[in-house]
Amino acid sequence: METVFSAGAIVAAYLIGSLSFAVIVSRLMGLNDPRTYGSGNPGATNVLRSGSKKAAILTLLLDALKGYVPVALVGWFGGRLGLGDGTLALVGLAAFLGHLWPVFFHFKGGKGVATAAGVLFGFEPWLGLATLATWAIIAFFFRYSSLASIVSAVFAPFYQMLIWGGGPVAGVVALMGLLLVWRHAANIQKLLAGTESKLGQKAHAHPPAVHPPKHRHHHRAK
Template structure:
């Protein structure tokens, strides 16, 4: 049974990652489905376009938690079941993949920035801080959340390899980074064309549901 524990842990992490909190939070507050306006992305940045900051913050925190919780649970309780570094990396990646392709929401998910950040902080808090700092610097100077996400994703595996070396965690982070950049393909085209929305830019607010 022991060899199946990492697989079971990964499945559980994927299912947790499949909870699209942008949609869940919006529905619970009577807001429009975030997939129906703005970028159509079920994530905190798009929820913010609804004008409800509390909903956006809740989405951000919950999406980050679903990336962190599986890693922290394996770290805390996995040793007796033979779950070590490889499983830590696997569940972090599985939660991230669940956010991108959620089984509960027709496999149409978000870009995974918050979930990846949560997984990074749980896997390596110092790496999480370094990546977050890169994100904040780009946002502060350029006001593009998408650009900051892409830059932070690109730097994360290099930070890991240069400071902490390779291994399962480095592989998981590299895969997450590549997927995250790929999911921002449309944003990259808009950035090149100069049509990408800046943080705080006024947009028409969607109508909520009664």
């Protein structure tokens, strides 16, 4: 029975994680699909480039909540169902993977920063706060969301292992960190090239492909 509850919790967490709120919020607020402008990433940072701070904040909160809620529910009620740290860790991972590869959006999701933050808060609030503080410091001084996310992803596993120890949760935090860095590969290249967009910078929609005009043959009148 415990196995059934565990499997059900993991599947439910993945389905919740698959809700791409960047796309959903943008549609409800009459904004362009975030996958069609800027970085093309369905996440809060790219939604901010639309010029709507309200939509970006709402996307950020909902993306974080879909990582936090499944983990918190297992933490609160899992004990009476026999669900341990292993299930707790896998539920957090499932919600995160749902954001990266959402079943409802053709498995094309975002980078997972906000959802990962929500998962960390679900695991341990102080871990979430420490990671969030790291993100805020880097973002404040350098103005690059991607750089702040990469640094936070690297530091989070060390916070977990040094303060709260190892175990399944530490393994999942490390795996999420690796996936976050991997998902930011294009951003790393832009950072090195100096072409990465800064926080709050607006971006235009991807321009349509321009086809060269066809040459018309003019016949001289005889």
